[in-house]
Amino acid sequence: MKEEGAKKAVGEGMELLAPAGGIAAALAAFDAGADAVYCGLKSFNARERTENFTPEEMSKIVAYAHKLGKKVYVTFNTLIKDSELDAAAAALAELDLIRPDAIIVQDLGVVRIARDFFPGLAIHASTQMGLHNSAGLAMAEAMGVKRVILERQCTLDELELMAKTSSVELEVFAHGALCCCLSGCCILSSWLGGWSGNRGKCKQPCRRRLYSEKGNGFYLSTKDLCALEAIPRLAAIGVKSLKIEGRLRKSDYVASAVTAYRAALDSEPGDFEKALPSIRNTLAKTFGRKWSLGFLSKESASDLIQHNSMGVAGLLCGKVTEVKRNGFEMEVARRIHVGDSVRIQPPSGDEGPSITVTKISSGGQPAMKGLQGSLCFIHCDKEVAPGSFVFKIAESVGDLQGRIDALKPQRASVDLEIKAGLDGVFVKIPGREEILEWKHETQFQSAGKRPLSPEALEEEFRASASEALCAGAVSAKVEGSPFIPSSVLKSIRREFWLWVEAKLPPDSARKDSEARLAKFIELHASMKGPGTESPRPTAIVPKSKKTPEGFATARELEEGPKAGEEAILPYFVAEGELSKLEKAIQKAKSEGVKVFRATSVFHFKLLKGIEGVEIKTCLPLPCCNAFAAAELASFGASQIQAWVELERAALEALIEKSPLPVELYRYGRPPLLSTRAALSVEGLVADARGAKFFVERKGELSIVLSEKPMSIPELPGASSLFDYRFAGFDEKGASSFNFDFALS
Ligand code: SF4
Numbered sequence: 001m002k003e004e005g006a007k008k009a010v011g012e013g014m015e016l017l018a019p020a021g022g023i024a025a026a027l028a029a030f031d032a033g034a035d036a037v038y039c040g041l042k043s044f045n046a047r048e049r050t051e052n053f054t055p056e057e058m059s060k061i062v063a064y065a066h067k068l069g070k071k072v073y074v075t076f077n078t079l080i081k082d083s084e085l086d087a088a089a090a091a092l093a094e095l096d097l098i099r100p101d102a103i104i105v106q107d108l109g110v111v112r113i114a115r116d117f118f119p120g121l122a123i124h125a126s127t128q129m130g131l132h133n134s135a136g137l138a139m140a141e142a143m144g145v146k147r148v149i150l151e152r153q154c155t156l157d158e159l160e161l162m163a164k165t166s167s168v169e170l171e172v173f174a175h176g177a178l179c180c181c182l183s184g185c186c187i188l189s190s191w192l193g194g195w196s197g198n199r200g201k202c203k204q205p206c207r208r209r210l211y212s213e214k215g216n217g218f219y220l221s222t223k224d225l226c227a228l229e230a231i232p233r234l235a236a237i238g239v240k241s242l243k244i245e246g247r248l249r250k251s252d253y254v255a256s257a258v259t260a261y262r263a264a265l266d267s268e269p270g271d272f273e274k275a276l277p278s279i280r281n282t283l284a285k286t287f288g289r290k291w292s293l294g295f296l297s298k299e300s301a302s303d304l305i306q307h308n309s310m311g312v313a314g315l316l317c318g319k320v321t322e323v324k325r326n327g328f329e330m331e332v333a334r335r336i337h338v339g340d341s342v343r344i345q346p347p348s349g350d351e352g353p354s355i356t357v358t359k360i361s362s363g364g365q366p367a368m369k370g371l372q373g374s375l376c377f378i379h380c381d382k383e384v385a386p387g388s389f390v391f392k393i394a395e396s397v398g399d400l401q402g403r404i405d406a407l408k409p410q411r412a413s414v415d416l417e418i419k420a421g422l423d424g425v426f427v428k429i430p431g432r433e434e435i436l437e438w439k440h441e442t443q444f445q446s447a448g449k450r451p452l453s454p455e456a457l458e459e460e461f462r463a464s465a466s467e468a469l470c471a472g473a474v475s476a477k478v479e480g481s482p483f484i485p486s487s488v489l490k491s492i493r494r495e496f497w498l499w500v501e502a503k504l505p506p507d508s509a510r511k512d513s514e515a516r517l518a519k520f521i522e523l524h525a526s527m528k529g530p531g532t533e534s535p536r537p538t539a540i541v542p543k544s545k546k547t548p549e550g551f552a553t554a555r556e557l558e559e560g561p562k563a564g565e566e567a568i569l570p571y572f573v574a575e576g577e578l579s580k581l582e583k584a585i586q587k588a589k590s591e592g593v594k595v596f597r598a599t600s601v602f603h604f605k606l607l608k609g610i611e612g613v614e615i616k617t618c619l620p621l622p623c624c625n626a627f628a629a630a631e632l633a634s635f636g637a638s639q640i641q642a643w644v645e646l647e648r649a650a651l652e653a654l655i656e657k658s659p660l661p662v663e664l665y666r667y668g669r670p671p672l673l674s675t676r677a678a679l680s681v682e683g684l685v686a687d688a689r690g691a692k693f694f695v696e697r698k699g700e701l702s703i704v705l706s707e708k709p710m711s712i713p714e715l716p717g718a719s720s721l722f723d724y725r726f727a728g729f730d731e732k733g734a735s736s737f738n739f740d741f742a743l744s
Contacts, residue, residue, distance in 0.1 A: 011265025176245025217307030314391025563592025668723025
């Protein structure tokens with residue numbers, strides 16, 4: 001506890017949020033001082049390549065965290081096909097029992113399901129939702145989202161402007177690897193083989209060496225983010241939570257990163273600058289890439305990519321000199337030890353395998369370590385390219401297994417609405433078929449100086465006396481300033497929990513949750529699309545091209561669409577530019593444009609209330625399932641465009657179930673990656689595997705386009721969109737993208 005009169009710490013009130021790829025990392029994070037961790041189940045999360053949690057492990061870590069007064073947020077942040085909705089809802093039902101402090105969501109369909117069927121789960125909007133201005137925050141609030149994890153490509157100035165307009169909690173990335181692309185719209189990895197970043201499968205092709213006419217380099221590979229210096233400003237802005245990236249990283253990374261940021265947040269304003277060098281030393285143990293302020297300042301965004309450096313994560317330990325069937329020989333540049341984790345980086349810049357070193361031989365003899373200057377053999381069964389570099393990404397750490405084995409699962413949770421007044425304490429248990437009510441009627445005296453606070457009331461009732469049940473979502477109200485001595489409040493709380501135990505058998509929470517899931521499944525099964533008479537196809541055309549015969553015309557708003565044409569709205573509009581966009585929409589409307597294409601959620605806020613306007617969605621605003629379509633319908637959309645990454649079966653399922661008519665993106669060059677970072681290359685580039693791309697500048701963004709356009713066939717029941725912005729009419733050799741195989 002802070003002594004009275006102690007100065008306010010720099011980051012007082014700000015949550016330090018750490019990544020937990022597995023249960024050991026979660027324990028390490030809490031040990032080092034994290035206030036909360038975020039972690040995922042084995043599926044439906046954007047880091048499927050890490051260990052992740054079984055429901056039982058999740059239950060244990062939530063129980064452990066709550067005992068310490070800390071929090072756990074569960075990542076549920078992938079796009080979900082319609083055929084997967086029932087399984088996703090079953091996973092939500094499981095989480096409803098475990099009751100983490102929130103779920104982190106990308107898919108609008110999941111937002112709708114969680115909000116309508118599992119209201120005990122608080123919702124945080126994932127950075128994958130790409131919310132980056134106040135109109136986006138307003139939409140999040142309207143959806144029932146409690147917190148927004150902001151797009152990483154916002155500047156501090158923009159954050160400050162946004163925070164002034166919104167009461168939704170803001171979470172900001174402070175440390176770790178950065179995606180080059182705006183969140184949620186990268187389809188580069190998917191384009192190169194179906195490994196969708198929006199489904200937790202990204203293979204990080206942006207880290208590869210690329211070849212251009214002018215030379216070669218790592219043109220899309222960003223430095224890491226380190227926002228230590230920005231902490232005082234982020235605190236002043238009112239950012240609620242500071243997030244460390246790295247669910248693919250091990251416990252020692254988590255421990256070092258959390259220790260460093262804890263020290264920064266806890267330092268007093270006068271000591272902050274002085275403390276930074278030692279904090280940076282601690283952080284250096286995380287073996288990251290070169291640090292920068294990321295996109296938080298315009299200057300750092302312009303220097304975020306040093307294309308002539310591979311910019312890999314880790315500490316260089318040596319080079320592979322020979323590859324054999326059972327491992328590889330390396331020349332050791334820095335000591336390597338059994339238990340260390342290493343990443344083996346092919347010279348091409350492609351993603352290499354990561355291993356934990358379990359066996360080393362030196363001079364033909366078993367060894368615990370390889371020493372600097374020696375040759376040693378690392379036993380492994382992964383494919384390793386000759387000439388690869390070996391980077392240490394984690395050192396051997398103490399064994400946490402004993403503590404993990406001793407963890408106990410979470411008790412079944414019960415939501416409470418508590419009211420205390422001068423006439424007693426009253427509790428409602430909502431969320432069941434029949435609302436349960438309990439009361440302790442008595443006359444309390446009016447408090448003089450220290451009336452009971454809602455926080456104290458909540459804290460008391462959270463201390464459940466039951467072995468089987470605990471408090472879930474709690475709302476506490478105090479009316480009339482009653483004075484309730486703490487011993488009296490304790491005994492009222494005990495009395496209440498005894499009553500709950502008698503009233504609710506331990507499996508009642510599971511039964512409730514199953515009943516909610518059954519309701520969802522029934523509704524989903526009954527959903528049926530409206531069908532479509534296949535209206536005229538639409539063509540997006542730039543000024544320089546003529547609309548083909550028989551097509552409706554759509555143009556980008558900045559190209560000045562005319563009466564009768566559709567207007568495509570820009571998908572990234574920084575906070576300072578919003579009012580300009582609003583004016584441009586009004587102008588287009590006054591000139592007779594009636595159909596607007598929303599390419600991001602924030603557009604619905606800008607279009608709301610404008611009379612006589614029709615809203616259709618368009619790439620890169622994703623819609624993969626019928627519940628996402630229903631959510632978009634509730635925003636005012638009259639037609640949705642199926643997400644461009646979906647394969648045939650997923651498109652057909654969406655057409656069958658979507659409550660809104662569905663359009664397919666049938667032809668064009670969809671931007672594979674869009675970024676605010678300054679890129680030092682333009683025009684044609686290729687990687688070592690022969691994949692070719694175009695890099696183009698488009699307003700404030702640089703975009704990466706594929707060499708070939710995509711083209712997919714018509715499907716019954718859906719209309720068609722042809723995008724000629726970056727593609728000619730009927731170019732030869734088009735790719736069918738993911739259409740012909742199941743997107744994993
Ligand atoms: S920018 Fe795209 S390809 Fe690179 S890591 Fe991010 S999602 Fe993957």
